[in-house]
Amino acid sequence: MTLRLYNTLTRRIEPFEPLHPGRVALYTCGPTVYNYAHIGNFRTFLFEDLLHRWLQASGYDVFHIMNLTDVDDKTIGHATAAGKSLRQYVEPYIEAFHEDRKYLRIEDASVYPRATDHIPAMVGLVEKLLSQGIAYRGEDGSVYFSIARFPAYGRLSQLENRELKAGASERVSTDEYSKEDVRDFALWKAPGPSDETVGAVWDAPFGRGRPGWHLECSAMALHLIRERWGVEVLDIHAGGVDLIFPHHEDEIAQSCAFTGREEFARVWMHGEFLKTGGEKMSKRFGNITTPRDLREDGVDAGAIRLLMFQVHYRQQFDLTDQGLQSAQEGSRRLGEFQNRLLERRAAADAPAFEEAAERLDRELTGALDDDLNAPRAVAAMFAFVTAGNAALDAGQQAGPRAAAAWERAEGVLGVTSQVRVMKVTQRAEAGAAQEIAELSPTPPSDALEAERWAREWALRRARHKSARNYAEADRIRTLLGGHGFHIRDSKDGSIEVVRTGVAR
RNA sequence: GGCGCCGUAGCCAAGUGGUAAGGCAGAGGUCUGCAAAACCUCCACCCCCGGUUCGAAUCCGGGCGGCGCCUCCA
Known part of the structure; x- marks a missing residue:
């Protein structure tokens, strides 16, 4: 090929x-x-x-x-x-x-x-x-x-x-x-x-x-x-x-x-x-959107690239809010998977990963060699995600082969959003317990400060939750969610605070 | 007027002769205090008419609809 x-x-x-x-x-x-x-x-x-x-x-x-x-x-x-x-x-x-x-x-x-x-x-x-x-x-x-x-x-x-065109241009x-x-x-x-x-x-x-x-x-x-x-x-x-x-x-x-x-x-x-x-889209028509606008809105570039690459380059397509949202969601899913894949990387690949990696390599090459068919290349990445998540759920291990295949695809397409995950464990509670003081319902504008703020709230929620005060725990979850911090409880009792999109 | 492209599920979109990739949304399920994430299952006869062919979303002809270039606009 x-x-x-x-x-x-x-x-x-x-x-x-x-x-x-x-x-x-x-x-x-x-x-x-x-x-x-x-x-x-x-x-x-x-x-x-x-x-x-x-x-x-x-x-x-x-x-x-x-x-x-x-x-x-x-x-x-x-x-x-x-x-x-x-x-x-x-x-x-x-x-x-x-x-x-x-x-x-x-x-x-x-x-x-x-x-x-x-x-x-x-x-x-x-x-x-x-x-x-x-x-x-x-x-x-x-x-x-x-x-x-x-x-x-x-x-x-x-x-x-x-x-x-007859008499077309006055210029x-x-x-x-x-x-x-x-x-x-x-x-x-x-x-x-x-x-x-x-x-x-x-x-x-x-x-x-x-x-x-x-x-x-x-x-x-x-x-x-x-x-x-x-x-x-x-x-x-x-x-x-x-x-x-x-x-x-x-x-x-x-x-x-x-x-x-x-x-x-x-x-x-x-x-x-x-x-x-x-x-x-043209400056003449005044219907433009700039990359700066999207960045202001906190859109991860991975989502924009995904949006663009889901359509073949020789095809016109319409930029819509729905399309952008759909791309953001897809790109987020890729980001979640990437975290899972690279974090838990094992020394060797389970057969399921060997197979999926081989397939991703083959399909990516086939697609891009065919006049840069990015939509098909992207589809191959999603197929890998589904297979990979299923294998991971089943306890199989991903190793260097899977990581390499993923990195090659992502290295060419760059469609994955960054998904930041903060682990908040109950143990950290000790330090935070003393500052029961007031905590603002709105995050500080500084990105790092905002993260610290979210962590604080997450700890509080953890306390309410272990006290079975679910109403309060749910209220905090909603509050954080409204500011882009998504709470996830895991089985071991730890909490993940998940942040997508770029910090402003 | 000339040249060219496009019309596939609720939305977006691959596929260009052998029986419909993928994403998002939606429905049901597993898991969960409830969620979230993830997984499983379900969800289209491809704008219309005619033709070629054993067989067409895919080729040909004719419609209808949309877009672009012919403007120092990517």
């Missing part, structure tokens, strides 16, 4: 074969840092994280480039409005992006190049296209790519069988007159007034200006993979479906014209949208 991936270029699932055995050059389109990225953007980054992790788990040396777009109409527009330089304006959002991706357990890419750090590479690319006559200077001082001189244009988006207007063909796109843009103010202008032999949208990806990708491995074709290029046209189409055109090769990337992968209320 080998890895098979859906390639947008051929519209088929095909066996994945990197250009050079054992290593993969992966480029993924990152965020435009003019604002906080929303969870829809992160759906794509999460899909790319899964790709990244699975390639690594499959033994590949992965060179993963994720760009940060820090110069475009939006960043310039917002910087202007804020009265800041481009660099100043963008900085906090870059930081926020990294915070968010760490929260969502998205592993580090190899490099995060910023567009404005690679202007020379872009200038070099434009110069070459100009000298080849594939690019030309318009009357407005911008440099355009001539589609007429690049016959292969349109393969990715199957443009040859398309018609543009063609502004620069239309200086372009030879409406479909030509800007490689380099003549500076506008605010470009100068925010410092988004660079000198170039063909005139002062700033890079067009698509240029950065080609220039940085080609520059970085040449530097790293001396190659000029990517193995995989990934992004959201909305980038297929024109962004990726244009990247292919300028890159291939530049390198003289037929391919810019061998495999093109695109993740589908996240919707809310039946519509694409």
Whole structure:
């Protein structure tokens, strides 16, 4: 069984074969840092994280480039409005992006190049296209790519069988007159007034200006993979479906014209949208949710990843409260099991675990090798949980084999919530007994203090319970439950206080 | 208008020719002072019509419904 991936270029699932055995050059389109990225953007980054992790788990040396777009109409527009330089304006959002991706357990890419750090590479690319006559200077001082001189244009988006909607875009207007063909796109843009103010202008032999949208990806990708491995074709290029046209189409055109090769990337992968209320989540529609919002609500990232990975990446799906709750519950169950499995790990595996582990390994590999079928991979984890819990209930022991299989699956998917369990034993009561004083019915805001608070209450409940004062014991249980601390009595008389979700 | 995707249980969602994975919710049971956790059991003929086939959720044609791209939007 080998890895098979859906390639947008051929519209088929095909066996994945990197250009050079054992290593993969992966480029993924990152965020435009003019604002906080929303969870829809992160759906794509999460899909790319899964790709990244699975390639690594499959033994590949992965060179993963994720760009940060820090110069475009939006960043310039917002910087202007804020009265800041481009660099100043963008900085906090870059930081926020990294915070968010760490929260969502998205592993580090190899490099995060910023567009404005690679202007020379872009200038070099434009110069070459100009000298080849594939690019030309318009009357407005911008440099355009001539589609007429690049016959292969349109393969990715199957443009040859398309018609543009009649009179569709009014935006063609502004620069239309200086372009030879409406479909030509800007490689380099003549500076506008605010470009100068925010410092988004660079000198170039063909005139002062700033890079067009698509240029950065080609220039940085080609520059970085040449530097790293001396190659000029990517193995995989990934992004959201909305980038297929024109962004990726244009990247292919300028890159291939530049390198003289037929391919810019061998495999093109695109993740589908996240919707809310039946519509694409987008800042334009104002229907966004950000990772920060979810973190505020105490949602464990494992639940978000589970939610995303329960749907195939090429399928649209709607984010709903019910869906999120359902994922939180499932992710919690995985967390409970993980605790059980790793705590009671024995020196050897019972046959039931040998078998379940073998099955999990096999099913995980089969699922992810099949165009990253994460829903099936997740299902395999749940099957392991059910079998594992049953075996544990029956007194069978889980050993290194079971732990390894679990860790491999969780290591790739990362869908498990942290479930913190505090054991409160009656013996500890001695120390607490003297402070019978008042105990607030609401927890302190500090997470650690809150835990201590919950423990206190749990001890009180234990006393009431041994005195058979069940009414009071139940009242305390309800009280704690209302603040996210769940009480569990176990047979040996000890009490567990269980906490799920992230501390705020 | 062009190109493309989707329609499977109360909700979400795999499966793409051989008789319906998984999650959540729900019902019953084991355990428990009661709970919780966990386990066991139960819960679908796959939007409609027609066709191909020994056999279709899966292929073809036609409907109906939803979404996306054609807009520097992941």
